Amino acid sequence: MEDIEDMLAGAPAGFRLPISASVGVNPKKKIKQPSSFQHFLTPLPSPKIPGTQVIYIKTFGCSHNQSDSEYMAGQLSSFGYALSDNADEADLWLINTCTVKSPSQSAMDTLISRCKTAKKPLVVAGCVPQGSRDIKELEGVSIVGVQQIDRVVEVVEETLKGHEVRLLNRKTLPALDLPKVRKNKFVEILPINVGCLGACTYCKTKHARGHLGSYTVDSLVGRVRSVVADGVKEIWLSSEDTGAYGRDIGVNLPILLNAIVAALPLDGSTMLRIGMTNPPYILEHLKEIADVLRHPCVYSFLHVPVQSGSDAILSAMNREYTVGDFRTVVDTLTELVPGMQIATDIICGFPGETDEDFAQTVNLIKDYKFPQVHISQFYPRPGTPAARMKKVPSTSVKKRSRELTSVFESFTPYNGMEGRIERIWITEIATDGKHLVGHTKGYMQVLVVGPGSMLGTSAIIRITSVGRWSVFGEVIETLNSTKDNVESKERSDRSENCCSLSNLEESCACAGELDACACGHESCGGLNLTEENGGSLSKSGSWADDRSNLNVFGWLLRKRKNHQTTKLEDDSLQHIARQESAAGAHMWTAVDRLLLGGICASFLTILALFLYFASNILSS
Structure with missing residues (x-):
């Protein structure tokens, strides 16, 4: 079987052509x-x-x-x-x-x-x-x-x-703006790169995903803006190693994170979750990443796999860091980011792992009492170097997995939180069908009772009880995720920047979208809303609705105004135009005068010709 490759290169998404039976x-x-x-x-x-x-x-x-x-x-x-x-x-x-x-x-x-x-x-x-x-x-x-x-x-x-x-074979990344049906309409999983720079001896994923390939900052920010406009409330950055982002295209993760954060809504209605990152590639950027994690629109949460608490095993895994490096990452982020939560991964029974190696892993987990630890047994993957290494007996692997799981489950990370007031972001329904699932800024899972209409909103809650894996809360206040008080205050603080506009999207300092302009009808009020083609949108709404003026001049002018009005994609802008129309209908632009003058001149010319030919006919 041959692979079909680049047979429809450049065909747009969804464009259908028959695949020739002679090619794969x-x-x-x-x-x-x-x-x-x-x-x-x-x-x-x-x-x-x-x-x-x-x-x-x-x-x-x-x-x-x-x-x-x-x-x-x-x-x-x-x-x-x-x-x-x-x-x-x-x-x-x-x-x-x-x-x-x-x-x-x-x-x-x-x-x-x-x-x-x-x-x-x-x-x-x-x-x-x-x-x-x-x-x-x-x-x-x-x-x-x-x-x-x-x-x-x-x-x-x-x-x-x-x-x-x-x-199977291709060298370019799929476009980010392809059609998408999300499993959860409030959550966008955004791949920022594919593949990785590592060469872990147990990993099969690189065989499939290949070497690191990063999307550009502009394309990712563009996707963020698009999904926020689509109503997404959580954006998960995803890849095989988030920390390695951009090293193939001359940028780095902090550059991307700061660009994405700048594109998020000011009211905190959409949150960013940074994906899994291995220790080697964030060590040099810890302070910059901590700055981003402190941002109110970013969850104070990071998934940093350690895999083992033994340097000898990390070396056998070819993980390219030490336990000390991992501790530096955890200690630094915990110190610099209030409420920071870190999840990690452990592989039990890697080839060559001794009881002492495993004991070091257990001690590491006990030291930090991570709220989330993903524990797995070693599985040899065909074609990897680790598959050829001497294996630990399966009974020992299972025993170590059970022991570490027991240690982890003995932690009570949420004890003492009863009565605490938190803001949460609600994005899904719990498996019991009775609770809604939200997360705090530290990505602690909170279960609340409420109507389905609360999905996609933010709320202030009081923690009423705690469990091992999550806490329960009661809703004190539901925040409007599109225009709450925070947004209104921030926009009103900047409304003075919006009072003189010649191009609404470029000049309004509040936002790029028309309905996000904080200026209000009066402060945007005596303006000339200029279209891209230079035509005026000025105060013209009443022309389209004036059905009493049925003469040719009125009809032509209404057609022109109607054409302009259809270009107003935003209902709120049409409303502004209608409000302004009564006061500004008499204010004609130069184009209006030229149009009317041309019509009058044409009419007079036709009338003069008619009289000329009529007089010639009568005289003859």
């Missing part, structure tokens, strides 16, 4: 057919019109994988496909896979087997096919590579026709 497409033979090459190329008939089938999407793995699935879902939905959580009713299954741990791949194998048994068309995406394209479970299956998600519509269409398609 295998029609699947369902039954024994005559040995006719032409018949072999004939695709199976589709029971439905292309683009109308139902697609089931299942995602394994990290937030980056979740974002990829949301992008693929968005393109399929935009093209007309229906999305369903019910696998049985779907016409095709799309499985987005993870290669980090054996259990994830085992679950994928089970799902693929189930799909084949059900005789459903299948597309497999994600890290497993990208990093291990030749495994037997993927025989006869269509594949979408991690950098080919913008071509998922092509693959789905051809698979539904009975073809096997494989798109």
